[in-house]
Amino acid sequence: MMNQEIDLNLTLSLGESVNVGMGGGEPEREKEREWTEEEIQKIVIIQRAIKRYLERFEKKIDRRRTRDAIAMELYETEKSYGKSLNSIINRYYGPMEENKFLSKNSLNTIFMNVTQIFELNLEMTSKLQLKIGEWGKYSTIGDIFLYMTPYLALYKDYCGGYHHSISKLEEKRDAYPKLSQFLDQNFMETGVQLASLLIQPIQRIPRYKLLLEQMLKNTEEDHKDHELVAKALEGIEGVATYVNESVRERQSMEKILELKKKLTGDVPNLFLVEKRIFHIEGVLGKVCRKTTKNRTFFLFSDILIYAVKMENSPIAEQYKFHRAIDLFKASIIDVPDKPGMEHGFQLLSKTKSFTLLAENFIDKQKWMGAIRTVINDYRERHGDCSTSGVGGTQDDEDDGSAPAPVWIPDGDAKTCMLCPVKFTTFNRRHHCRRCGKLVCGACSGKSYHLENLGKTARVCDNCYTELSGEEKERDKSMASFPNDSKKDKSKRQTTSVTGLSFFGKKKRDDDDDSPDSPPPSPRPPPLAPPGMSNNTNPGASPPPGAPPPPPPPPAKRNKPGPVRNTSFPSNAPPSRPPPPGSAPT
Numbered sequence: 087m088m089n090q091e092i093d094l095n096l097t098l099s100l101g102e103s104v105n106v107g108m109g110g111g112e113p114e115r116e117k118e119r120e121w122t123e124e125e126i127q128k129i130v131i132i133q134r135a136i137k138r139y140l141e142r143f144e145k146k147i148d149r150r151r152t153r154d155a156i157a158m159e160l161y162e163t164e165k166s167y168g169k170s171l172n173s174i175i176n177r178y179y180g181p182m183e184e185n186k187f188l189s190k191n192s193l194n195t196i197f198m199n200v201t202q203i204f205e206l207n208l209e210m211t212s213k214l215q216l217k218i219g220e221w222g223k224y225s226t227i228g229d230i231f232l233y234m235t236p237y238l239a240l241y242k243d244y245c246g247g248y249h250h251s252i253s254k255l256e257e258k259r260d261a262y263p264k265l266s267q268f269l270d271q272n273f274m275e276t277g278v279q280l281a282s283l284l285i286q287p288i289q290r291i292p293r294y295k296l297l298l299e300q301m302l303k304n305t306e307e308d309h310k311d312h313e314l315v316a317k318a319l320e321g322i323e324g325v326a327t328y329v330n331e332s333v334r335e336r337q338s339m340e341k342i343l344e345l346k347k348k349l350t351g352d353v354p355n356l357f358l359v360e361k362r363i364f365h366i367e368g369v370l371g372k373v374c375r376k377t378t379k380n381r382t383f384f385l386f387s388d389i390l391i392y393a394v395k396m397e398n399s400p401i402a403e404q405y406k407f408h409r410a411i412d413l414f415k416a417s418i419i420d421v422p423d424k425p426g427m428e429h430g431f432q433l434l435s436k437t438k439s440f441t442l443l444a445e446n447f448i449d450k451q452k453w454m455g456a457i458r459t460v461i462n463d464y465r466e467r468h469g470d471c472s473t474s475g476v477g478g479t480q481d482d483e484d485d486g487s488a489p490a491p492v493w494i495p496d497g498d499a500k501t502c503m504l505c506p507v508k509f510t511t512f513n514r515r516h517h518c519r520r521c522g523k524l525v526c527g528a529c530s531g532k533s534y535h536l537e538n539l540g541k542t543a544r545v546c547d548n549c550y551t552e553l554s555g556e557e558k559e560r561d562k563s564m565a566s567f568p569n570d571s572k573k574d575k576s577k578r579q580t581t582s583v584t585g586l587s588f589f590g591k592k593k594r595d596d597d598d599d600s601p602d603s604p605p606p607s608p609r610p611p612p613l614a615p616p617g618m619s620n621n622t623n624p625g626a627s628p629p630p631g632a633p634p635p636p637p638p639p640p641a642k643r644n645k646p647g648p649v650r651n652t653s654f655p656s657n658a659p660p661s662r663p664p665p666p667g668s669a670p671t
């Protein structure tokens with residue numbers, strides 16, 4: 087207030103003088119009050135200095151008031167936290183020990199070290215009470231929390247056992263009606279469940295962190311407390327991170343368990359990867375061959391699962407599992423809005439790529455941000471894998487395979503994208519598995535082994551020419567550097583770091599309204615599974631006792647070469663010799 091008044095006065099007097107100076111033809115006595123330029127400048131400088139000083143002064147007072155309030159809050163919340171701990175021990179732990187409802191072991195599992203935590207709380211409360219009693223400008227509070235630092239391990243132990251504690255409590259409550267009755271009785275009297283009391287130590291740590299952060303922000307750097315609070319905060323932050331992580335892990339575990347119950351169909355083992363963290367879930371439109379379909383997506387720290395919600399399911403919220411996409415080295419691309427395709431983005435992964443449409447701009451930002459974070463973190467976690475490969479494989483090189491293409495929707499092309507042929511009921515659309523283009527049967531008569539899919543698949547003529555050209559080039563360069571062949575081979579056999587690559591190898595390309603007609607017979611024919619003949623006609627199988635059928639045709643080419651199948655077991659022979667008299671294809 088005072089600050090503003092001074093400000094106003096100075097401005098008024100300055101304003102007057104400037105007017106007088108510029109007016110020129112004013113009476114003589116007015117001219118006596120005229121200011122020189124130099125004086126005006128001096129006044130402006132003084133004015134600014136006063137303003138700055140007052141602002142700083144007010145801020146200082148504000149900060150000190152905030153400090154007082156935070157100290158008070160630390161004390162008050164510590165007191166009420168103590169009441170909860172007291173309730174755990176005197177309303178539950180003690181009586182349950184006396185009643186002998188449960189064994190000593192079970193009680194230890196449920197109540198863990200809560201008695202020690204309560205003791206620590208009592209000490210903290212009395213220390214805080216003393217401080218608050220004589221609280222002043224120079225008081226410190228960081229020292230109390232520094233005193234607590236060595237005991238913070240109690241909270242780590244508590245947090246580590248919390249999950250077991252809650253499940254043990256539920257298990258025993260279901261098993262013993264007397265215990266159940268006892269718990270219900272206490273709930274009726276206090277209005278608080280034991281489980282809500284048991285979680286309080288876990289919630290206390292983030293609270294300490296928040297309040298001490300505020301305290302540090304509002305403590306002058308030359309105040310004794312500044313260093314003390316900063317040090318205490320360091321200790322708390324370590325425990326807070328631990329607590330947060332274990333809470334997240336537990337939530338993810340619960341989410342995965344919940345999802346396991348909700349998903350039906352060919353669901354992969356979601357517990358395959360340890361510490362898989364759940365991020366977000368929601369409905370997105372997935373652009374499919376004919377239309378956009380709503381799918382429910384579940385984003386984890388390494389995979390993106392999508393499923394379709396089953397209508398009229400007898401069990402509430404049931405989903406049919408479609409696919410789990412390994413997000414290692416996946417990427418997302420923003421798709422500019424166009425009519426009928428709003429709030430879209432593309433997900434590109436090795437095994438499957440597609441366009442997704444969010445409901446609105448905010449939803450799109452949320453999903454893109456979340457997926458991007460997961461991809462980056464995943465890359466960071468496994469960064470060592472890509473650089474420690476044989477011969478120091480470059481990060482972006484990996485096994486040299488590009489992501490799967492985004493399939494061009496059926497409605498986007500009325501004619502083959504390579505030749506003028508029109509698509510009809512008989513002349514059907516096919517998707518090239520390498521570039522995603524819509525092509526006719528004649529332009530996609532060949533198939534090729536695609537590294538990203540780990541299998542042989544339909545490709546268009548353009549892609550076939552490109553791929554076989556690349557291969558010739560590679561063979562040529564390998565012939566001139568024979569020592570490199572081993573390195574190249576091992577690189578080609580790299581499998582996914584998570585071992586999840588099989589997720590993409592579903593027989594059916596889900597979400598395709600009308601799947602392509604059976605892929606053209608690969609040229610050369612595919613490798614038959616071990617112990618089985620390539621002959622698919624059961625009537626033509628040789629009679630018992632007949633000599634075994636001739637060995638199957640070569641895996642890929644007639645001359646032996648490196649195996650290109652990424653999922654081929656490394657101890658198996660790299661290729662088979664050509665059958666006698668086989669004609670070149």
Ligand SMILES: [Zn+2]
Nearest residue numbers: 502505526529
């Ligand atoms: Zn064509």
Ligand SMILES: [Zn+2]
Nearest residue numbers: 518521546549
């Ligand atoms: Zn193609």
